[in-house]
Amino acid sequence: xxxxxxxxxxxxxxxxxxxxxxxxxxxxxxxxxxxxxxxxxxxxxxxxxxxxxxxxxxxxxxxxxxxxxxxxxxxxxxxxxxxxxxxxxxxxxxxxxxxxxxxxxxxxxxxxxxxxxxxxxxxxxxxxxxxxxxxxxxxxxxxxxxxxxxxxxxxxxxxxxxxxxxxxxxxxxxxxxxxxxxxxxxxxxxxxxxxxxxxxxxxxxxxxxxxxxxxxxxxxxxxxxxxxxxxxxxxxxxxxxxxxxxxxxxxxxxxxxxxxxxxxxxxxxxxxxxxxxxxxxxxxxxxxxxxxxxxxxxxxxxxxxxxxxxxxxxxxxxxxxxxxxxxxxxxxxxxxxxxxxxxxxxxxxxxxxxxxxxxxxxxxxxxxxxxxxxxxxxxxxxxxxxxxxxxxx
Amino acid sequence: xxxxxxxxxxxxxxxxxxxxxxxxxxxxxxxxxxxxxxxxxxxxxxxxxxxxxxxxxxxxxxxxxxxxxxxxxxxxxxxxxxxxxxxxxxxxxxxxxxxxxxxxxxxxxxxxxxxxxxxxxxxxxxxxxxxxxxxxxxxxxxxxxxxxxxxxxxxxxxxxxxxxxxxxxxxxxxxxxxxxxxxxxxxxxxxxxxxxxxxxxxxxxxxxxxxxxxxxxxxxxxxxxxxxxxxxxxxxxxxxxxxxxxxxxxxxxxxxxxxxxxxxxxxxxxxxxxxxxxxxxxxxxxxxxxxxxxxxxxxxxxxxxxxxxxxxxxxxxxxxxxxxxxxxxxxxxxxxxxxxxxxxxxxxxxxxxxxxxxxxxxxxxxxxxxxxxxxxxxxxxxxxxxxxxxxxxxxxxxxxxxxxxxxxxxxxxxxxxxxxxxxxxxxxxxxxxxx
Numbered sequence: 001x002x003x004x005x006x007x008x009x010x011x012x013x014x015x016x017x018x019x020x021x022x023x024x025x026x027x028x029x030x031x032x033x034x035x036x037x038x039x040x041x042x043x044x045x046x047x048x049x050x051x052x053x054x055x056x057x058x059x060x061x062x063x064x065x066x067x068x069x070x071x072x073x074x075x076x077x078x079x080x081x082x083x084x085x086x087x088x089x090x091x092x093x094x095x096x097x098x099x100x101x102x103x104x105x106x107x108x109x110x111x112x113x114x115x116x117x118x119x120x121x122x123x124x125x126x127x128x129x130x131x132x133x134x135x136x137x138x139x140x141x142x143x144x145x146x147x148x149x150x151x152x153x154x155x156x157x158x159x160x161x162x163x164x165x166x167x168x169x170x171x172x173x174x175x176x177x178x179x180x181x182x183x184x185x186x187x188x189x190x191x192x193x194x195x196x197x198x199x200x201x202x203x204x205x206x207x208x209x210x211x212x213x214x215x216x217x218x219x220x221x222x223x224x225x226x227x228x229x230x231x232x233x234x235x236x237x238x239x240x241x242x243x244x245x246x247x248x249x250x251x252x253x254x255x256x257x258x259x260x261x262x263x264x265x266x267x268x269x270x271x272x273x274x275x276x277x278x279x280x281x282x283x284x285x286x287x288x289x290x291x292x293x294x295x296x297x298x299x300x301x302x303x304x305x306x307x308x309x310x311x312x313x314x315x316x317x318x319x320x321x322x323x324x325x326x327x328x329x330x331x332x333x334x335x336x337x338x339x340x341x342x343x344x345x346x347x348x349x350x351x352x353x354x355x356x357x358x359x360x361x362x363x364x365x366x367x368x369x370x371x372x373x374x375x376x377x378x379x380x381x382x383x384x385x386x387x388x389x390x391x392x393x
Numbered sequence: 394x395x396x397x398x399x400x401x402x403x404x405x406x407x408x409x410x411x412x413x414x415x416x417x418x419x420x421x422x423x424x425x426x427x428x429x430x431x432x433x434x435x436x437x438x439x440x441x442x443x444x445x446x447x448x449x450x451x452x453x454x455x456x457x458x459x460x461x462x463x464x465x466x467x468x469x470x471x472x473x474x475x476x477x478x479x480x481x482x483x484x485x486x487x488x489x490x491x492x493x494x495x496x497x498x499x500x501x502x503x504x505x506x507x508x509x510x511x512x513x514x515x516x517x518x519x520x521x522x523x524x525x526x527x528x529x530x531x532x533x534x535x536x537x538x539x540x541x542x543x544x545x546x547x548x549x550x551x552x553x554x555x556x557x558x559x560x561x562x563x564x565x566x567x568x569x570x571x572x573x574x575x576x577x578x579x580x581x582x583x584x585x586x587x588x589x590x591x592x593x594x595x596x597x598x599x600x601x602x603x604x605x606x607x608x609x610x611x612x613x614x615x616x617x618x619x620x621x622x623x624x625x626x627x628x629x630x631x632x633x634x635x636x637x638x639x640x641x642x643x644x645x646x647x648x649x650x651x652x653x654x655x656x657x658x659x660x661x662x663x664x665x666x667x668x669x670x671x672x673x674x675x676x677x678x679x680x681x682x683x684x685x686x687x688x689x690x691x692x693x694x695x696x697x698x699x700x701x702x703x704x705x706x707x708x709x710x711x712x713x714x715x716x717x718x719x720x721x722x723x724x725x726x727x728x729x730x731x732x733x734x735x736x737x738x739x740x741x742x743x744x745x746x747x748x749x750x751x752x753x754x755x756x757x758x759x760x761x762x763x764x765x766x767x768x769x770x771x772x773x774x775x776x777x778x779x780x781x782x783x784x785x786x787x788x789x790x791x792x793x794x795x796x797x798x799x800x801x802x803x804x805x806x807x808x809x810x811x812x813x814x815x816x817x818x819x820x821x822x823x824x825x826x827x828x
Contacts, residue, residue, distance in 0.1 A: 088612055117611050123644070128596040128637035135600020138585060139535065141607060143600075158593055167586065169798045171578035172569035175585070176801035210805045231801040259807050259814070306807025313810040345810050 067250045073243040075217035076106045079224035080144065082253065084114055087142065090228055093120040093133050094146030094183075103148050104184055104243050130156035130181065134163045134233075137179040142228060150185030150237065151197035164233040165208035180227040182236035186277055186327055187364050187375050189241065196364035196371075198328035200237055200304050204337060211304040212258055213237040213276045217247040219302060222256030230258060237304070239277045261308035263315075267297035269389055271315040273338060274325040275301050278376060282325050285381035294389055304334050307341055316346045321388055322354040327375055330358035352393070357384055478693065483751075483760040484769065486692055489528055490520040490748050491773045493544035496553060497723075499777050500543065500560060504727045508785070509560040512589075513574045516544040518690075518722035521747035522654050523548045525695025526622055529703055535621040537585040537598035540575035541654075541721075545624060550582045557780035563787035570790045571798065583619075591625060591659075592632035595651070598623035599638045602649035602712075620706045621649045628659025630673045636680070639714065643681040646711035650702045653716040654689065660725040661733045677714035689717030690745040693754070720745075796822040 070078065084090045092107055098121035101108035111119035122129040126147065133143035147153035153160065164177050187196040200211060210232050214220035220238070227234040264279065265286065274282045279300045286296050297315050301307060316322055322342055324335040335356040342354045357376045364374050387393045478486065497515040504513050516523065519541075527536060527548035538545040546556050551567055559566025560574055568578050568587075576587035585601060588594035601621045608617035629635055630653055642649050653673050657664045665671050677684025683705075687698045695717060702713040720742035724731030755761040800806065803816035815821050 091607065091611075115611065117607055123637070123640055125633075125637035125641070128599070128634050128641065131593065131596025131634065132600040132603055132638070132641065135537075135585065135597035136604045136607070137600070138597065139601045139604040141604055158590060159596060162588070162590060162593055163597060167578075168801050170568060170572040170576040170587070171580070171798075172567065172571050173798035173801075174568070174578050174580040178801070208799050208805075210800075230805075232805045259804055303807070306805065308808050309810045310808045310812040 067248045069246055069248050070217050071243065072214070072217045072220050072238075072245040072247075073105050075221040075247075075249060076214070076224050076238065077108060077110070079221035080107065080228070081110060081113070083225055083228040084110065084118065087228075089140060090142045090144065091118045091120065091136070092144045092146060093122050093129055095122055095124055095148045095152075097121060097146050102146065104238075104240075106238075106243075107146070126152050126155040127157075127159050131159040131163060133179050133181075134159055134167070134177055137177050137233075138167065138175045142178045142180075144180045144182065144228060147181065147183030149195050149197075149240075150183045150199045151194055153181065153183060153199060154197075154202070156181075157202075160203065160209070160233075160235075161206045165206040169208060176231045177233045178228075178231045179233045180224075180230075180236055181233065182224075182227075182238060184238045184240040184243070186237075186239040186241065187359070187371065190366055190368055190371055191240070191364075192366050193363035195240075198333075198359070200235075201328040201331075201333040201336075203235055204305050204334060208233065209305065210234045210258055211237065212302055213239075213304055215239070215242060215276050215279045215300055215302070217245060218249045219256060219262060219300070221249060222254055223258065223302065225255045226258045229255065234258065237276060242277055242280075245280075256302075259303050259306060259308060261311040262300040262302050263297070263311065264300050265296065265298040267295040268319060269295040270297065270321040270323060270385060271312070271319045272296050272298045272323050272325060272381075272385070273301050273312060274298065275304060275334070276327060278325045278327050281376065281378045282381055285378040285385070288378075288382050289385055292386070294385065296385060301338070307338060309341065309345055312338075312342070313346055313349075316342065317349045320349055320351040322350065323381075323384060323388060324354065324356040324358075325376055325381055326356070326358050328359060329361045330356070331361050333358050352388065355384060355388060355393070357381060477758075478696075478760065480760045483755050484765065486524050486528060486696070487748075487751060487755060487761070487766065488769045488773065489524040489548055490692065490751065491770055492547055492553070492776065493520040493523060494748055495770075495773045495777050496543060496547060496556070496780070499557075499781060501723070501727060503557075503560070503781065508781075509574065510562070511573060511575075512540065512726050512728065513560070514541040514726045515723045516541055516721070518742065518746070519654055519656060519719045520544060521692035521695050521751075522624075522652065522689045522717045522719055525692045526624075526650075526652055526699040526703075529696055529699040530620065530622065533583065533617075533619045534703075535583045535585055535598065535601040535619055536624065537594045537601065537621065538577070538587060538624045539591060539594060539626065539629070540587070540589050541626070542575070542577045542584075542587050546577040546579065546582075546584055546587075549579070549584050551577065551579045551584060553776050553780040554783040555579075557777075557784040558787050561784040561787070562789065563784055564790040564794065565783070565787040569794065569798070571794075585621075591629040592634035595623050595625060595629070595634050595638045599642055599647060599649060602642065602647035602706075603645070605648050606645065618707055619648070620703050621647075622652055622703075623649060624652045624654060626659060627653065627655040627657065627664045627673065628662065628667065629653075630655075630676070631668055636676075639676070639680040639682065639712070642712040646709060648706035648709070649712045650699070650706055651712060651714045653714070654719050655716050656719050656721045657738075658721070658725065658734065660729065663733070672716075674714060674716040680714075682712045682714055684714045684716070686716045686718065689719030690742070690747045690750065692747055692751050791823075793820070793823040796824070 096103050097107040098111035098116055098119045107119055130145050133145040137143045164179055167175055167177055185198055203209060212223050214223045223236060227236050272282050282298055289296055297319055299311060299315055324338055326333060326335045328334055335358050339354045339356055357380060360374045362374055365371055493516060497517050500513060500515060503509050523544045536545055536549055543556055555567040559568055559572060562570045564570050568576060572587055575589045578584055578586050585597055586594055598621045605617055605619045608614045655673060674684035674686040685698055688694045698715055702715055705713055752766060804814050806815040809815050
């Protein structure tokens with residue numbers, strides 16, 4: 001079995017010194033996936049490909065016995081704690097991150113361990129404390145700014161756009177802004193419109209920012225560490241409903257690559273691009289699809305900005321069909337940009353237009369039935385994929 | 394001698410009443426009178442203007458006080474000798490103010506000759522604040538400014554050539570031509586910007602001050618004692634970020650001084666039309682820090698207040714809010730027709746020109762001769778002329794520079810379809826930034 005080891009792209013050094021080697025694993029994985037699928041067909045269920053990647057195929061290279069089980073919020077915390085222990089300039093600031101341990105427990109215990117100044121409880125003033133984190137980063141610290149809910153960071157838009165995004169440029173490269181801005185977003189369980197926002201579409205146009213979205217404990221920890229080590233301002237999108245996801249992750253230290261996508265399930269029929277919570281809906285839909293004989297290739301894009309066009313492109317070149325499944329709004333969302341990038345770069349490899357399933361352009365309603373109708377559901381994914389693979393659209 | 398030194402620290406024994414009625418009708422006439430109080434926070438002493446000196450009458454100078462609302466933080470009676478400048482100091486201050494004035498005048502010329510573009514905001518009239526504060530700093534201290542930042546940059550030590558080049562949009566500018574008038578930065582001289590939106594620089598300055606505290610208390614590096622100055626105007630003092638940062642700075646006793654350059658106007662908005670409580674210095678107390686008012690047209694008074702506020706920050710006692718009463722002789726920007734300000738107000742402040750006043754002070758106190766000052770003026774003329782020539786002769790940034798500084802780590806541009814990072818192609822910086 002091709003052993004998948006994600007090689008970190010030495011994320012702590014500057015462009016001039018680093019070896020540029022995006023992991024070549026994906027080609028191996030794709031080749032592996034392709035090899036299997038040659039012998040499968042829609043009718044041959046005995047060689048049915050697994051809907052969810054088996055242990056050996058996932059991005060978490062652990063055997064059943066090694067590593068440790070962990071919940072996603074704790075994986076984030078582990079990553080943060082490791083980075084804080086490793087580099088004394090790493091500090092956290094945000095509301096209730098200190099004594100309260102974080103409203104989603106991502107910073108639990110850190111204030112006791114590292115002190116009140118390194119895990120700073122701020123007053124409720126997002127724009128100002130985000131700006132303070134930026135000023136501290138400009139002058140030598142590496143700040144992690146937590147928005148208690150991603151939506152609150154709308155108040156910090158001035159600082160995120162003008163200062164985090166721009167100051168490296170307007171200063172002619174003199175100041176770097178190694179800040180990580182993170183927090184839970186996404187549609188939860190009847191949290192109401194303002195607590196259910198997806199800011200990835202709002203920030204994606206800001207030049208100078210990188211954006212990543214975590215979706216599993218494994219990639220959460222790896223991306224947290226990578227984001228902290230990056231000299232760029234990085235927005236790390238977490239999801240309110242994924243914090244209690246459990247997974248076995250390696251005991252050894254690992255850092256993921258900020259710019260890479262994650263091949264979740266190799267396949268040959270269709271490329272499904274997704275991120276964050278929708279990854280899990282896609283996987284759920286994939287179980288049914290596989291039973292029905294389809295062979296979807298599922299990629300968690302992880303890097304919302306920039307897109308990993310290598311992984312995405314290789315997949316499209318193989319399957320010739322693309323479906324994007326996302327949670328942000330249809331208008332001006334990540335899917336909208338991704339479709340444009342796909343059309344621009346891989347037009348010749350497409351059999352049909354790139355499709356996109358996004359949330360409805362509505363403020364998320366409180367009522368459960370309406371809320372469910374706001375976001376994409378697994379049933380819709382199944383319908384869409386079948387339509388695409390049956391040539392109906 | 395004694396009289397003149399006292400004059401530089403004059404405290405008016407004027408009525409502290411505020412005549413808001415008068416101030417609304419006739420902005421600038423007697424509106425500022427209301428700011429004055431009797432007590433002095435820093436010195437704990439009252440000093441009266443010596444009538445024999447006559448300076449206040451002659452210049453129509455409102456003798457302004459070092460005023461505060463909070464209890465005196467520390468009694469540190471200044472000796473008379475401390476209040477004087479030495480000749481060297483005096484010449485340094487004079488030169489810096491002349492540089493600021495001359496540079497800004499040249500900017501106006503260059504703008505109207507289409508050498509610089511966009512929004513250019515000149516500092517004429519406010520030189521005493523920049524000089525008085527920034528010349529009291531150490532090299533490692535930080536400053537953070539707004540769009541009216543040319544003179545702050547110069548006072549902090551950014552070479553005139555680099556500032557002028559930046560204004561001309563040349564590659565040799567301090568920000569490679571990428572920032573422009575409103576975004577002056579210097580890592581070497583610890584200038585943290587240059588911001589176009591008012592208020593957005595204040596948190597950045599607060600963050601730099603936080604860094605000092607962090608360096609000392611977490612990293613245990615006691616050699617770090619950098620103080621940060623945040624400069625901003627009266628309009629900014631109605632903005633949320635101002636209040637939010639005053640709160641945080643006082644809460645954590647950050648080594649920062651918030652310097653308000655109250656020139657009474659925010660473009661065309663009269664301070665009194667925009668502000669329910671126009672005494673900005675009073676707002677310090679609401680957040681637990683001393684609020685001080687000073688005559689921003691008098692470089693020695695500014696300097697005195699600056700020294701105390703900076704020392705207070707440096708020894709760990711926390712932030713100070715200093716309101717400098719000042720005035721800009723030109724419009725808000727070179728595009729501002731400046732039709733709303735009345736000639737009476739402008740004249741009132743024209744006779745309080747900080748450079749003329751300080752020149753008189755130096756001459757009258759035998760600290761410099763006319764020839765000394767002329768030499769300085771000539772030297773500055775040459776520096777500014779040289780800056781223009783340098784900027785003129787400098788190249789424009791090439792197309793290849795476009796994407797170079799978008800990311801500190803250019804891997805942020807991502808991996809292209811061919812599997813390589815886009816930045817591995819050296820020509821990519823002249824390309825497009827599509828992701």
